Amino acid sequence: MEYTTLGDTGLEVSRFCLGCMNFGSDREWMIGDEDESREIIDRAIDLGVNFLDTANVYSHGESEEIVGRAIEEYDREQLVIATKVYGSMGEGPNKQGLSRKHVLDQVEGSLERLGTDYIDLYQIHRWDESTPIAETLHALDHLVETGKVRYIGASTMASWQFTKALYESDLNDYARFTCMQPQYNLVDRQEEENVLPVCADQGVGVIPWSPLGGGFLTGKYDRDSEPESGRAATDEHTYERFTDENWAVLDAVREIADEKDVTPAQVSLSWLLHKEVVDAPIVGPRSIDHLEENVAALDVSLSRDDIERLEAPKDPVWSRDIADT
Template sequence: MNDPDDGMEYTTLGSTGMEVSKLCLGCMNFGSDQPWMIDDEERSREVIDRALDLGINFLDTANVYSRGESEEIVGSAIEGRDRSELVIATKVYGEMGEGPNQGGLSRKHIIDQCEASLERLNTDYIDLYQIHRWDDSTPIEETLSALSYLVEEGLVRYIGASTMMGWQFTKALYESDLGGHERFVSMQPEYSLVDRHEEENLLPVCRDQGVGVIPWSPLGGGFLTGKYDRDAEPAEGRAATDDHTRERFTEENWAVLDVLREIAERKDASPAQVSLAWLLEKEVVDAPIIGPRSLDHLEENAAAVSVSLTDEEIERLEAPKTPVWSRATGDL
């Protein structure tokens, strides 16, 4: 098994000069909103502390993750650390209350929520502030103007985006250039060996525009860890309660997993490590977002940076699937 203490590797995010670890710690599990979350602040802190000690300097959360609970845990964990070395990312868009102006990408909501996130994260600035989804009800010019204001005020260093259609992201980049607004430097798409639809949607835009790619769900909601089997009903893990994870139980994806298990065994690695290594081989990818729920999972994931794949192995892993984009596939 690969050793996580071999050392973390770093890259720059997109076309920026900001250095980030080649794995990003996803912080959605640090909360209590869903049954598969950790729901224990002490255990969450242990995972964050160990990730930082392993050299992971890139942490990604969102205001909607357990309605701010995740941000509060992250804020507590980074207290006393050298803030200049850390890259803290969070997101805005989702509903944060029951009344008006509690969601979306209006100027009011963005600025209000940035201030709230800063307080929960216990920091003076956010390194990467991301729009969580596209907002059909707000002109993109208004959203970009608000984000640019936050950068000008020193509250945000860079802006990013997540999960939308390619034409929407292209429009946003065009409007940034046209209006002299801050430009999105990163994109968070769903991307894994069993979720390759973005190869026909967002990834070509990111490659062409020099936008950094930070894939979410790089292990297919746990499917690519190899813990599920064709003929067994899942009794635990996300698949036991999450429909999107269960949707991956197709014959095509089982064929991917068969190849993945074989290559992993030959390399004395785990299926999860080989899955992450496949993403790290992609030139367009900067840092997959891992979401470990335990120290063991974290150690396993971190060791993926030392796994390398041959062109033949990559071809075999990709052979069972043909990437296809549709609005439904993109989980919009």
């Protein structure tokens, strides 16, 4: 395993982050078995992955509970545990969003489910239009000051929103976002025209979600047939990736994979690892075989010509129409 520091911080993280959204039973494409989920976590840690990302809303807390039980036997100081806050966690008022009340309530629930005294990286899952960002940042700063949270991060927003948040932190001397979690992969490159330049300029770490485009970039789908299995069979956003431009990207991925005797997934992940702004793509394997295949992308080298071939079919354009996860 290779390691890097998260943005300009001194926090050392593995070059791959284990995404834990699959660990639960809320949707049919999730693993739905705790023993299988824990085997993947154990194998990831055995491979040197020290960075795990989950969220309170993943299967309504089930993912956090599975992660919490899985990490009990490990040295907590060696692990970097990330989770998120924003989404709905129940009926009625004050059960979602980024108000001070919701943030402070939800961190307690996440700590309990994860079985830990502190969260290494606490992230706002989305921008909250109804709550002033200064209120949210003040609450997050309190969590850092009290030791319940080590670092704070954000996910999926417009660059003006992220820049505003960084400015508010600097203006009020609040803890600053040290990490951004955007959707970023070979067929979803809109962040190159949005938050990635801000992250590069401000020394903010980047941990992309959906690095394989919901499975599209694994090459398991075919342009001439409807998907009968996999995430695209039930997830509308994944199916929306079935465009001529994206198939052209996948053609290039497959060609380079054949030339290097590796898999399309490994080429796609290697492309992300070659991006200077990217610290640790978040992979969400549903099996140990998938996990090992993903981690092996560390050994795949891409030339400048390879990267140009992969990027040639698309010109990144920023759009506010981004799927939730």
